[in-house]
Amino acid sequence: MEKTPITVAYGDGIGPEIMQATLDILQAGGAQLDIETIEIGEKVYLSGNSAGIAPEAWESLRRTKVFLKAPITTPQGGGFKSLNVTTRKVLGLFANVRPCVAYSPFVSTKHPAMDVVIVRENEEDLYAGIEHQQTQEVVQCLKLISRPGTEKIIRYAFEYARAYGRKKVTCFSKDNIMKQTDGLFHKVFDEVAAEYPELENEHWIVDIGAAKLADTPEVFDVIVMPNLYGDILSDVAAQIAGSVGLAGSANIGQEVAMFEAIHGSAPRRAGQNLANPSGLLLGSIMMLVHIGQNEAAERVHNAWLKTLEDGIHTYDIFDASVSTEKVGTREFAQA
Amino acid sequence: MEKTPITVAYGDGIGPEIMQATLDILQAGGAQLDIETIEIGEKVYLSGNSAGIAPEAWESLRRTKVFLKAPITTPQGGGFKSLNVTTRKVLGLFANVRPCVAYSPFVSTKHPAMDVVIVRENEEDLYAGIEHQQTQEVVQCLKLISRPGTEKIIRYAFEYARAYGRKKVTCFSKDNIMKQTDGLFHKVFDEVAAEYPELENEHWIVDIGAAKLADTPEVFDVIVMPNLYGDILSDVAAQIAGSVGLAGSANIGQEVAMFEAIHGSAPRRAGQNLANPSGLLLGSIMMLVHIGQNEAAERVHNAWLKTLEDGIHTYDIFDASVSTEKVGTREFAQA
Ligand SMILES: CC(C)[C@H](C(=O)O)[C@@H](O)C(=O)O
Numbered sequence A, B: 001m002e003k004t005p006i007t008v009a010y011g012d013g014i015g016p017e018i019m020q021a022t023l024d025i026l027q028a029g030g031a032q033l034d035i036e037t038i039e040i041g042e043k044v045y046l047s048g049n050s051a052g053i054a055p056e057a058w059e060s061l062r063r064t065k066v067f068l069k070a071p072i073t074t075p076q077g078g079g080f081k082s083l084n085v086t087t088r089k090v091l092g093l094f095a096n097v098r099p100c101v102a103y104s105p106f107v108s109t110k111h112p113a114m115d116v117v118i119v120r121e122n123e124e125d126l127y128a129g130i131e132h133q134q135t136q137e138v139v140q141c142l143k144l145i146s147r148p149g150t151e152k153i154i155r156y157a158f159e160y161a162r163a164y165g166r167k168k169v170t171c172f173s174k175d176n177i178m179k180q181t182d183g184l185f186h187k188v189f190d191e192v193a194a195e196y197p198e199l200e201n202e203h204w205i206v207d208i209g210a211a212k213l214a215d216t217p218e219v220f221d222v223i224v225m226p227n228l229y230g231d232i233l234s235d236v237a238a239q240i241a242g243s244v245g246l247a248g249s250a251n252i253g254q255e256v257a258m259f260e261a262i263h264g265s266a267p268r269r270a271g272q273n274l275a276n277p278s279g280l281l282l283g284s285i286m287m288l289v290h291i292g293q294n295e296a297a298e299r300v301h302n303a304w305l306k307t308l309e310d311g312i313h314t315y316d317i318f319d320a321s322v323s324t325e326k327v328g329t330r331e332f333a334q335a
């Protein structure tokens, strides 16, 4: 089997440890990868590049079109731009896909039947990043919703549901208040939903939808929503499923796709062999499926599940009632 | 004791039933109220008044300065403005206070130790309601944060915490992305917090803060946040504490204050003696405290708790393992 070229960034904080663990596991699982490494994040920022990424790195990404990215640190102050947001924008990564699944009884959760995929619009909304100061005392930020952007994400959600055998797509928006912006999102949802008669569809106002999600997540399947709601509610969903440390995500563009953990770089835990590589590993499994290495994806996923089921847990999800062994990043990867 | 003049609106859907139940309970509890009734909501909207409220009603509100409001229905379509938003704006109700408390074991919840008060900014943010269509395919909404508005709500949160013997005030914002708007909110929080050295203070980025709130709400006490986050997260908090049907809220302005349930008018359940008056009742207890009738407030609150504890529950919170009797709105009120 030919090796697929991918671009890898080791990131900051706990990034290098969990990336090493992840790559070791992928290799053991038979993934065929030809890895180009790029430098992004803290060092690049501090070298005076406010975007945190060098021109050569973009070239690698445009060449391989597949990016496995560890969490990075944006230095405080000094007008550094969030690299997460920059990458999404420059590469047109319009869909942020975040599966939030309970692994009960192996990871403790109050919502054992939960299996939700949040499909978050990833370029528009308040993340367009247009802010300005009107007077000394008044600042504003622009929320942007476009029809093409909305159509793209909603169609993606329905295509995803179809491809993965899901039954229902739910839309969250606040169109009782934002009649034009969130109203457009809802309207386009209804239009696109009509093209997928075999899938159930429903709409919730985001406040009460979020309440339902936090209380009885098992009633949801795929949920599509604008950027900021998706940011907040994917953290909620991942956490109540078990832990934000256990969720991976795919950022999908027309050409390039980026895979990552949803958690951050936890600088205080760096270098201590404490970190749980599961979020990045689950992101990398989504990557294997994306590049067509489904068998390796399944092997790695099964090995990961087996390790969880055997009760071999890193400290963050360690729970005396279900875990048998508390291990470090390296030992978890070996298992 | 002199009677305090208040303005009451019976609202739509289940509104009239739960208002009648609430007023009966308040009277039985010894509240001294001189009630003026106003007409707002569906009938007023459909008579051609797109604001849903008549000029005489505003006069009553400006006179009594205390408003007990049942849920109302905004008719679909036709450009009707949300009366909730109109009232908040016209009367300058800048603080929306939403206590979310677990009544375990009498009402089932996965979070028995929860006792959180959400203090939601109530006038600014995306609720300023400035939306426009730029091109056929692009719509925008303006998010507004001002220093005076932010100072007012944050100071209110700290004063509330001090008055009610709370220990900690937490701020949620997304200032890693919205550096100017949410950044200002965070900055003003830090400034005001410094004036209350006896209270703990902390800040969370809203995504991970929301995840923590949904997972382990018992670590929070008072949480202050911009309007839209407060809208979404107060529904989340109320629901996981037991039910959105069990939460009351106070909308506080410089002059006038409005008290209500946080749930809607549930038109499908109207007139069936099914509704739980608890949300509105808890709102009305906050009103009694506001007008200085603390003894009546305590009597009504104790009677309500006793009814819950006796297992006399309306259908929405009925749970065979803790409830003894399933009752209607009227029977609940009598109990
Ligand atoms: C780090 C931050 C910019 C990012 C976001 O807000 O999108 C993160 O919270 C996420 O969800 O990926």
Ligand SMILES: CC(C)[C@H](C(=O)O)[C@@H](O)C(=O)O
Pocket: A176, A177, A207, B082, B084, B085, B231, B262
């Ligand atoms: C009905 C709606 C306008 C309102 C809001 O969004 O503020 C409601 O959800 C609330 O929380 O009081």
